[in-house]
Amino acid sequence: MAEGAVGGRLWLYSNYHCNLVCTYCLTESGPKVARRELDPTTMLDLAREAKGLGFTGVGVTGGEPFLVPEMPELLVELSRVLPVLVLTNGTLFQRALLERMGPLADADVTVQISLDHPDPEANDHMRGPENFRKVVEAVPQLRQRGIRVRIATTVEEEDADDLERLCALHRGLGVSDDDHVVRPIIKRGRAETGDMGVLARYLDLEPELTITADGAFWSPFAPTVRQGLLDTDLLLTRTVRPLQRPLDAMRAVAGARPEGADSTLNIR
Numbered sequence: 001m002a003e004g005a006v007g008g009r010l011w012l013y014s015n016y017h018c019n020l021v022c023t024y025c026l027t028e029s030g031p032k033v034a035r036r037e038l039d040p041t042t043m044l045d046l047a048r049e050a051k052g053l054g055f056t057g058v059g060v061t062g063g064e065p066f067l068v069p070e071m072p073e074l075l076v077e078l079s080r081v082l083p084v085l086v087l088t089n090g091t092l093f094q095r096a097l098l099e100r101m102g103p104l105a106d107a108d109v110t111v112q113i114s115l116d117h118p119d120p121e122a123n124d125h126m127r128g129p130e131n132f133r134k135v136v137e138a139v140p141q142l143r144q145r146g147i148r149v150r151i152a153t154t155v156e157e158e159d160a161d162d163l164e165r166l167c168a169l170h171r172g173l174g175v176s177d178d179d180h181v182v183r184p185i186i187k188r189g190r191a192e193t194g195d196m197g198v199l200a201r202y203l204d205l206e207p208e209l210t211i212t213a214d215g216a217f218w219s220p221f222a223p224t225v226r227q228g229l230l231d232t233d234l235l236l237t238r239t240v241r242p243l244q245r246p247l248d249a250m251r252a253v254a255g256a257r258p259e260g261a262d263s264t265l266n267i268r
Ligand code: SF4
Pocket: 018, 019, 020, 021, 022, 024, 025, 026, 027, 028, 029, 030, 062, 063, 064, 088, 089
């Protein structure tokens, strides 16, 4: 990261709870975990600070962001500051929520939905019952409303045939190849407990400043939870505001990286 210049996305962990309990979840999210919410006002203030510091986008993740009651309206507000990417499991888009999603069509918001496998059984084995069905129903519903949708696929091992069938599926749902990302399971959180995925040290992860209720972290893959405890190996600062403070800490760590030590996993 060049001294004086900031680019890229500021990540905000809106919350840690989730309606699903995926087998590889980095944050051990589920319905009963501590919520660890960032309140909407703080998120908006952080986005404004980020814009002033040169960030070019905001990412919202969790947990499941759409469990936060104000989320659709908050995303529109955030997009008035910076372009927004929100990550979701795609299972909560029933009629009432879909109606509130309408204004996102005119906002610079992209909704990134997880879909891991072209076969419902294999997909739902990792993510829970009915996940596949809910996602393939939600994607066209969102797109019909004019909302930009990306698909994110997280895999233990890439299988060319599965991937080809998954790509045929997302194209059929109207999502282009440019809006499909594939990334490995990261061996943190529940994936580490289950001995899944690839190791990710700080050298493997792009520096992308990430704010949670517990502090600022090196990457959105950093504020993970294992055995109910927050991992702090990639914690930058407990203080998150002013944003300049964790940003300076991240620059100091990035500046101390060995020459040529570019991140190797290339996951975003
Ligand atoms: S991986 Fe995502 S959808 Fe699955 S439990 Fe974790 S936060 Fe929820």
